[in-house]
Amino acid sequence: MDEKKLAIIATKGTLDWAYPPFILASTAAALGYETQIFFTFYGLQLVRKDLSGLKVSPIGNPGMPMKMPFGPKWFKDISWNIPNALQCIIPGYESVATGLMKQTIANNGVATIPELRELCQEAEVKFIACQMTVELFGFEHSDFIDGLEYGGAATFFEFAGESDICLFI
Amino acid sequence: MNFDKELDARGLNCPLPILRSKKTLNEMTSGQVLKIIATDPGSVKDFAAFAKQTGNELLSSAEAGGEYTFFIKKK
Numbered sequence: 001m002d003e004k005k006l007a008i009i010a011t012k013g014t015l016d017w018a019y020p021p022f023i024l025a026s027t028a029a030a031l032g033y034e035t036q037i038f039f040t041f042y043g044l045q046l047v048r049k050d051l052s053g054l055k056v057s058p059i060g061n062p063g064m065p066m067k068m069p070f071g072p073k074w075f076k077d078i079s080w081n082i083p084n085a086l087q088c089i090i091p092g093y094e095s096v097a098t099g100l101m102k103q104t105i106a107n108n109g110v111a112t113i114p115e116l117r118e119l120c121q122e123a124e125v126k127f128i129a130c131q132m133t134v135e136l137f138g139f140e141h142s143d144f145i146d147g148l149e150y151g152g153a154a155t156f157f158e159f160a161g162e163s164d165i166c167l168f169i
Numbered sequence: 170m171n172f173d174k175e176l177d178a179r180g181l182n183c184p185l186p187i188l189r190s191k192k193t194l195n196e197m198t199s200g201q202v203l204k205i206i207a208t209d210p211g212s213v214k215d216f217a218a219f220a221k222q223t224g225n226e227l228l229s230s231a232e233a234g235g236e237y238t239f240f241i242k243k244k
Contacts, residue, residue, distance in 0.1 A: 030191035
């Protein structure tokens, strides 16, 4: 059977950037692709057992709409353009922004990251963690979920070289 | 239209309607029909693309009052 192949490199470790690799991988698997994700650098955060450290930061991100996920419509429609300099000095600003983002995600029927990750695993998407960055960042294999394989760039190319689509995220 | 199984994907957003449908189809046998109800406007194009790529046949796709109904016949 000539199954198509998708290879993804996941390099970002924030809540927002956790979505593209898991959405694309789970969907590709549903479409019959053999799929593999190589997690390296900050992307390692996406395969930790504890995902509560995934946050989203509006600081230095002018593309992020800042709207409230609750209250009457007129309130939700307000775009809160808070200056970067001010965002930087408010303690816990990222945690608050992350909480609001999670509420927005739930309000819109968008899957959570743990849910999407589990769907990927159920669909037999193969997860590979970059051993070099695991050591570089001082992680232990016990920090990561089960079913993860560890390898390097050569391991990635073994699959990526045969892939139909290869994405760097 | 007759169907063997129904999936309520209302309120779910991309890619969940497709993933749940795929999961449900896995539990069905060849020739059976799955009815899906969704509210995600993107699902119209997505289900057409899903059918085309997986070989499961999209028998019908309709919209009424903000709800989208699809009938898919398992390959």
